Amino acid sequence: MNGAESLVHSLLGAGVEVCFSNPGTSEMHFVAALDRVPGMRCVLGLQENIVTGAADGYYRMAGKPAVTLLHCAPGLANGLANLHNARRARSGIVNCVGDQATYHRQYDAPLTGDTEGFARGVSHWVRTAARAEDVGAEGVQAVQAAMTYPGQIATMILPSDTCWNPGGVVAAPLPVPEVPKADPHLVRAAANVLRTKQNVLILLGGAPAQTEAAQQAAWNIAQKTGARILAETSTPRMARGQGRLQLERVPYPAAQAIENLKAVEHIILVGSKGPIGFFAYPNMPSKHYPESAQLHLLTRPEQDAEAGLLALADELGATHTPFADPGPRPEAARGAPTPEGLARTVAALMPEDAIIVDESVSYGRGFFPQTFAAPRHDWLQITGGAIGCGFPLATGAAIGGGGKRVIALQADGSGMYTVQALWTQAREKLPVTTIVLSNRKYQILLGEYLGVGANPGPTALDMLDLGNPDIGWVKLAEGMGVPAAQATTLDQLGDLLSQSLTSTGPFLIELVI
Numbered sequence: 127m128n129g130a131e132s133l134v135h136s137l138l139g140a141g142v143e144v145c146f147s148n149p150g151t152s153e154m155h156f157v158a159a160l161d162r163v164p165g166m167r168c169v170l171g172l173q174e175n176i177v178t179g180a181a182d183g184y185y186r187m188a189g190k191p192a193v194t195l196l197h198c199a200p201g202l203a204n205g206l207a208n209l210h211n212a213r214r215a216r217s218g219i220v221n222c223v224g225d226q227a228t229y230h231r232q233y234d235a236p237l238t239g240d241t242e243g244f245a246r247g248v249s250h251w252v253r254t255a256a257r258a259e260d261v262g263a264e265g266v267q268a269v270q271a272a273m274t275y276p277g278q279i280a281t282m283i284l285p286s287d288t289c290w291n292p293g294g295v296v297a298a299p300l301p302v303p304e305v306p307k308a309d310p311h312l313v314r315a316a317a318n319v320l321r322t323k324q325n326v327l328i329l330l331g332g333a334p335a336q337t338e339a340a341q342q343a344a345w346n347i348a349q350k351t352g353a354r355i356l357a358e359t360s361t362p363r364m365a366r367g368q369g370r371l372q373l374e375r376v377p378y379p380a381a382q383a384i385e386n387l388k389a390v391e392h393i394i395l396v397g398s399k400g401p402i403g404f405f406a407y408p409n410m411p412s413k414h415y416p417e418s419a420q421l422h423l424l425t426r427p428e429q430d431a432e433a434g435l436l437a438l439a440d441e442l443g444a445t446h447t448p449f450a451d452p453g454p455r456p457e458a459a460r461g462a463p464t465p466e467g468l469a470r471t472v473a474a475l476m477p478e479d480a481i482i483v484d485e486s487v488s489y490g491r492g493f494f495p496q497t498f499a500a501p502r503h504d505w506l507q508i509t510g511g512a513i514g515c516g517f518p519l520a521t522g523a524a525i526g527g528g529g530k531r532v533i534a535l536q537a538d539g540s541g542m543y544t545v546q547a548l549w550t551q552a553r554e555k556l557p558v559t560t561i562v563l564s565n566r567k568y569q570i571l572l573g574e575y576l577g578v579g580a581n582p583g584p585t586a587l588d589m590l591d592l593g594n595p596d597i598g599w600v601k602l603a604e605g606m607g608v609p610a611a612q613a614t615t616l617d618q619l620g621d622l623l624s625q626s627l628t629s630t631g632p633f634l635i636e637l638v639i
Contacts, residue, residue: 179518
């Protein structure tokens with residue numbers, strides 16, 4: 127058995143079942159091992175940022191890591207943007223990055239690069255293999271690191287001779303580390319704040335926003351004490367729809383966030399941190415909560431937030447209270463496209479237990495109120511601000527979601543970063559409906575110009591324009607094997623969306639806005 131074969135056996139034994147791959151010469155023995163060792167689903171992406179973004183989406187839905195197969199330092203570098211998003215989402219991923227053979231590295235061949243240096247910026251655990259005999263054991267260590275709650279990125283660097291040399295040893299899986307519990311002293315301190323203080327905000331981070339039990343505990347606490355509840359601006363996954371908490375987020379625009387939080391005097395952090403600006407702006411504070419407000423920690427992101435909220439509810443004697451009724455399910459909107467109309471149409475037509483992948487950027491900031499009464503669904507967002515996550519995230523979520531329909535809300539500018547993921551969706555016959563919001567400009571950057579106080583002229587505006595020529599989304603999708611059509615009204619969008627939901631494969635709708 128060579129090193130690569132021992133690694134594949136070890137990964138499978140540790141529960142890793144999917145490999146998102148864009149391999150090269152250094153990884154050929156790993157590819158050969160995947161051919162010889164049955165059990166791993168291998169998914170090809172046409173660029174490494176597709177691979178890493180898909181691994182992020184897979185973890186968010188499946189709750190366990192996939193392995194990525196990347197080609198040397200430049201291949202890892204190509205995937206760094208979506209690894210940045212995955213790190214912010216606290217997703218668990220095992221990266222396997224090929225490298226020069228140990229004895230060849232001294233000659234500084236053209237693909238030689240600082241692979242460890244690239245990896246450390248986005249990884250919690252990094253290891254470069256030295257011998258084939260160690261690769262299997264290091265593989266299960268990487269899985270253990272990736273499974274450490276709530277999820278970590280582990281990167282294995284594999285010189286090619288550690289894969290082709292004989293002597294590989296299959297390693298037994300390692301135990302998943304226990305999730306740390308909330309500090310009882312902090313639970314009691316938070317309870318005291320809620321009993322005795324006014325204008326208290328309970329701020330939920332990623333993990334507590336995604337489980338119904340955590341949402342219910344937070345709601346019970348709020349109903350008992352009068353506290354507000356918000357989620358962080360960007361959450362990796364949120365349980366939403368009928369029978370769930372009508373949870374709003376801290377607004378993205380700085381002025382809106384500051385206005386929303388101006389009365390807050392105390393913030394209880396539940397797997398979150400105090401709200402800050404996505405960027406600095408002239409004459410605008412970095413903190414979006416008042417300087418006089420006090421922060422109170424209930425749980426850190428790596429602690430069990432659900433258990434912490436349940437303990438806090440017990441401490442307060444906060445009993446079960448039904449969630450507020452969001453009212454009837456919306457009807458599909460008609461007429462010219464608007465953000466509210468799009469949200470209502472998606473809410474009216476989505477199937478039960480759908481997965482919404484949201485990289486709508488500026489167009490989608492008001493989607494939440496219009497979708498509270500939608501069927502139960504999960505909502506996945508861009509978390510790190512590195513645009514180009516939407517298509518890959520939807521691809522991985524479809525594979526990790528066990529056949530659930532994915533509806534991807536995709537801004538056109540960011541979609542062009544990773545449009546190759548459509549080919550993977552077609553190849554894998556994934557149930558993904560993509561709605562491309564085609565305004566033919568980088569609309570968010572026009573807003574950012576105002577935010578930073580710049581005064582754009584013709585040259586600047588031209589750099590933010592996606593026309594001249596217009597991007598042909600229907601032709602792009604069809605060229606990669608995905609059926610597609612254009613809609614200019616919400617009536618047409620509704621018809622096309624309904625049609626797509628009857629198919630088992632991918633479909634793309636260009637909504638001209």
